[in-house]
Amino acid sequence: MIERNILIIAGDYDLIEQINNALAKEASSLSHAFNYRDALYMFRLQRYDMLLIDVRIHSGDEPIYNLIAGLRLVQHIILLDPDGICEDSNFWVLREFDRETVVKTISEVIAMRPSAAKDKQQETNRLVAGRRIEEVEALLALSKSLTEVLDYNVVLQRVVEAARRLTDAEEAMLLLPDEEGSALYLRARAGVDQETAANFRIRTEDSLAGDVFYTGKPALIGAQGPQKLKTEYYVNSLLYVPVLLKGIPIGVLGVNNKQKEDVFDIHHQNLLLDLASYAAIALENARVHEESLLWARELEMLVEASRVVNSNLSLENVLLNICEQFSKILKINWTEILVWEREENSLYTLALHRRANWRFARGPRTKLKAHPGYYESLTSGKPFWASVGQQQPPFGINQGIESFLFLPLQTDGEPLGAIIAYYVNAPTMRPVQGKTITASNLGLQALVDMLATEDQTNVIGRSPQEYAHDIAQILGADWCDLATYHDDQQTLILQASAGTGIWIERRGPALSLAQNNDLTEMLDAQTLIMQRESGSISTPGGLTLLRRAFARSILALPLINRGRTYGMVLFADTRNNRVFLEREIHLGRALAGQASMALENANLVHDLERSLSDLHEAQDRLVQSARLSAMGELAAVVAHQINNPLTTIIVDAELLQQEADPDSLEYASLEAIIRAGKRAASVARRLLSIVRSTDEETPSVPIDVLDTITGVLALVKTHIEHSNIRLVVELPDDPMPPVLAVKGQLEDIWLNLLLNARDALSGQNQAEIGLRAAYLGDSQQIRVDIWDNGPGIPQHLREQIFKPFFTTKPPGEGTGLGLHICTQVVQQVGGSINLEDVAGHGAHFVILLPAVSWSELHGMELV
Numbered sequence: 001m002i003e004r005n006i007l008i009i010a011g012d013y014d015l016i017e018q019i020n021n022a023l024a025k026e027a028s029s030l031s032h033a034f035n036y037r038d039a040l041y042m043f044r045l046q047r048y049d050m051l052l053i054d055v056r057i058h059s060g061d062e063p064i065y066n067l068i069a070g071l072r073l074v075q076h077i078i079l080l081d082p083d084g085i086c087e088d089s090n091f092w093v094l095r096e097f098d099r100e101t102v103v104k105t106i107s108e109v110i111a112m113r114p115s116a117a118k119d120k121q122q123e124t125n126r127l128v129a130g131r132r133i134e135e136v137e138a139l140l141a142l143s144k145s146l147t148e149v150l151d152y153n154v155v156l157q158r159v160v161e162a163a164r165r166l167t168d169a170e171e172a173m174l175l176l177p178d179e180e181g182s183a184l185y186l187r188a189r190a191g192v193d194q195e196t197a198a199n200f201r202i203r204t205e206d207s208l209a210g211d212v213f214y215t216g217k218p219a220l221i222g223a224q225g226p227q228k229l230k231t232e233y234y235v236n237s238l239l240y241v242p243v244l245l246k247g248i249p250i251g252v253l254g255v256n257n258k259q260k261e262d263v264f265d266i267h268h269q270n271l272l273l274d275l276a277s278y279a280a281i282a283l284e285n286a287r288v289h290e291e292s293l294l295w296a297r298e299l300e301m302l303v304e305a306s307r308v309v310n311s312n313l314s315l316e317n318v319l320l321n322i323c324e325q326f327s328k329i330l331k332i333n334w335t336e337i338l339v340w341e342r343e344e345n346s347l348y349t350l351a352l353h354r355r356a357n358w359r360f361a362r363g364p365r366t367k368l369k370a371h372p373g374y375y376e377s378l379t380s381g382k383p384f385w386a387s388v389g390q391q392q393p394p395f396g397i398n399q400g401i402e403s404f405l406f407l408p409l410q411t412d413g414e415p416l417g418a419i420i421a422y423y424v425n426a427p428t429m430r431p432v433q434g435k436t437i438t439a440s441n442l443g444l445q446a447l448v449d450m451l452a453t454e455d456q457t458n459v460i461g462r463s464p465q466e467y468a469h470d471i472a473q474i475l476g477a478d479w480c481d482l483a484t485y486h487d488d489q490q491t492l493i494l495q496a497s498a499g500t501g502i503w504i505e506r507r508g509p510a511l512s513l514a515q516n517n518d519l520t521e522m523l524d525a526q527t528l529i530m531q532r533e534s535g536s537i538s539t540p541g542g543l544t545l546l547r548r549a550f551a552r553s554i555l556a557l558p559l560i561n562r563g564r565t566y567g568m569v570l571f572a573d574t575r576n577n578r579v580f581l582e583r584e585i586h587l588g589r590a591l592a593g594q595a596s597m598a599l600e601n602a603n604l605v606h607d608l609e610r611s612l613s614d615l616h617e618a619q620d621r622l623v624q625s626a627r628l629s630a631m632g633e634l635a636a637v638v639a640h641q642i643n644n645p646l647t648t649i650i651v652d653a654e655l656l657q658q659e660a661d662p663d664s665l666e667y668a669s670l671e672a673i674i675r676a677g678k679r680a681a682s683v684a685r686r687l688l689s690i691v692r693s694t695d696e697e698t699p700s701v702p703i704d705v706l707d708t709i710t711g712v713l714a715l716v717k718t719h720i721e722h723s724n725i726r727l728v729v730e731l732p733d734d735p736m737p738p739v740l741a742v743k744g745q746l747e748d749i750w751l752n753l754l755l756n757a758r759d760a761l762s763g764q765n766q767a768e769i770g771l772r773a774a775y776l777g778d779s780q781q782i783r784v785d786i787w788d789n790g791p792g793i794p795q796h797l798r799e800q801i802f803k804p805f806f807t808t809k810p811p812g813e814g815t816g817l818g819l820h821i822c823t824q825v826v827q828q829v830g831g832s833i834n835l836e837d838v839a840g841h842g843a844h845f846v847i848l849l850p851a852v853s854w855s856e857l858h859g860m861e862l863v
Contacts, residue, residue: 323353349508
């Protein structure tokens with residue numbers, strides 16, 4: 001009988017069965033382990049006198065009998081070698097497993113008694129084995145703790161702390177690759193100081209950690225003196241092991257000693273490899289868990305986004321909601337929705353939403369030498385308004401807006417920066433001084449904080465784009481920029497921009513596809529374009545979009561509805577050189593699909609509202625036609641009622657005049673009566689002309705345009721100047737060819753335009769009205785310009801001002817017929833009247849009248 005505790009370590013069930021049968025009646029205690037980890041666990045539970053180990057079992061590349069022998073836990077080890085492959089002479093080897101051979105071999109091994117020296121060594125070995133068991137227990141406890149948590153960052157930190165504790169190292173770190181696999185970043189650390197951690201980045205090429213990551217094999221440095229690494233510091237000993245998931249490296253776990261002279265050995269390597277295997281599983285579990293939570297959150301956000309974008313059918317609100325949801329879910333600071341006009345081979349912006357900021361002093365810039373107006377405003381502290389036609393906006397933003405406000409920011413008289421507020425449509429009323437002061441104070445606070453920290457967040461946690469958003473709301477602007485002034489370079493640099501521009505009734509900024517064939521291909525194929533500032537792959541279209549958004553990275557996705565591409569959505573990150581993940585791209589596509597459906601619904605409603613509006617306008621025109629017809633009838637009655645007594649007055653006055661002395665006072669008075677009577681008769685005729693395209697009874701005669709202008713000026717000049725308005729008149733000294741027109745009608749044009757200008761300038765300081773006339777010989781036309789420096793006429797009203805009965809004056813102060821009369825008179829003459837594009841800087845009317853050459857008059861009398 002063999003009175004011993006025997007542990008059989010084998011993975012071959014047949015072999016185990018043979019040993020069991022051989023020792024069934026001989027051994028007092030038999031236990032089994034199937035691998036190295038099972039054996040370590042059994043050692044923790046019980047002491048064994050003998051081990052029977054299958055030589056075919058390995059842990060990594062190492063046979064486990066070598067690993068177990070190194071632990072020195074058991075005195076007697078016999079190797080089981082059924083294949084006859086073991087040639088190790090340091091161990092007893094069994095190759096036959098019948099009862100007699102097995103019992104005899106075990107008995108012989110037991111019969112060999114160790115010497116006293118060996119007994120002492122055995123005690124030492126037992127102490128070492130105790131430490132090994134403690135390490136195994138610690139490893140098992142750590143593996144259990146890793147599986148208990150699913151928070152990714154917590155798992156990372158526990159791994160490095162365990163690595164440091166198991167190896168008694170000064171520092172431990174876990175390195176994970178970036179998205180492109182070109183570098184390893186420090187994701188968790190223990191014992192590594194903050195300064196070292198901040199700069200810790202290792203390229204996977206030509207580095208020790210990179211080799212471990214690529215090859216999947218550990219690297220051990222020890223007992224060779226201090227070694228300088230790629231991370232620019234020295235270590236006395238270092239150990240890197242790969243973190244493998246299903247045989248694929250996902251990271252590198254490392255420990256090192258910089259001050260301690262203790263070196264790592266193969267035992268530490270094996271411990272760290274075991275820990276790395278546990279870590280890989282724990283990290284994957286945590287990653288899957290976090291990914292599932294992320295997908296759940298994203299699904300919830302998609303549902304919420306769908307609810308928000310479909311909660312309103314106003315096209316403007318739908319566009320704003322879509323942009324805000326894109327920005328919120330994808331965490332981007334620039335969203336642009338563009339429609340595709342295939343026939344014009346161009347994209348046009350429908351909506352542009354930005355909450356953008358740039359790294360300090362790295363945003364778009366404007367050289368002030370090329371824009372002296374900005375420099376003068378910055379140094380003088382005086383703001384100014386400008387239209388796009390008068391002044392080029394800074395930073396190349398010159399499309400889609402009508403006007404902008406440049407508001408300089410100073411501290412102690414020194415320029416600090418500027419606020420630029422942009423208006424898609426010129427405001428009917430400019431912000432009052434109190435609002436510009438509030439906006440300036442807010443802008444100063446933002447710039448002072450930025451310049452103090454040279455960062456994009458400040459001490460109270462408020463970002464520059466949040467400041468810009470608040471300023472835009474105060475000034476009533478569509479969006480607002482915050483820029484800093486850099487005196488050494490005479491440059492204005494954009495730091496933040498916030499707001500939304502929407503173009504519905506007219507086209508927004510254009511993007512030509514003529515030089516960007518890849519964008520056309522993307523739209524046709526319904527694929528995507530992704531571009532980074534420092535990306536390895538670049539396309540002309542991608543670079544164009546990158547410059548368009550002043551961004552460091554962009555993602556462009558097609559807008560698809562019912563299988564047809566009708567536009568594109570552009571996402572941009574102005575601050576980070578970002579890689580859009582596959583998950584984010586799928587999320588963007590889902591959002592784009594929702595946006596397409598919401599836009600289709602909103603467009604249908606918008607088209608319906610426009611059709612209803614057109615119907616109402618048509619009804620109004622019918623009503624106006626009826627009113628004009630009624631006025632015509634009334635005018636005919638009034639003319640008839642007035643003409644009868646006027647005829648009597650004029651005839652009687654002419655008879656009396658024939659008998660009066662031409663040099664007498666009575667003759668002059670009768671002449672005035674006749675002139676006034678004829679004037680009254682002409683008023684009646686002009687009343688009829690309002691509702692008649694032509695007055696067939698009144699012939700056109702050659703009219704001296706300058707005489708009609710000077711006549712009207714004589715009537716209104718005093719009245720205009722009494723209103724504190726300066727009248728600027730520029731008339732040529734030389735006579736101009738006449739215009740064929742009905743006598744008295746041209747005066748109506750000048751009178752109506754001058755009186756409208758006077759009303760627009762009511763109460764304004766430094767008010768000014770101008771009138772200029774000139775003959776254009778090349779086109780044989782007379783051009784008359786009448787302008788003022790008032791608030792101007794907003795873009796959305798310009799198509800309506802020439803319609804009858806349309807007026808912007810309060811009820812009772814205007815008939816709405818003045819400009820309509822001007823239009824009729826000009827059209828009867830064969831000329832044109834237009835409002836020039838100077839929105840926000842006064843109204844400027846241009847009248848072109850066809851001139852008659854002197855040779856064409858044929859004896860006609862000039863009136």
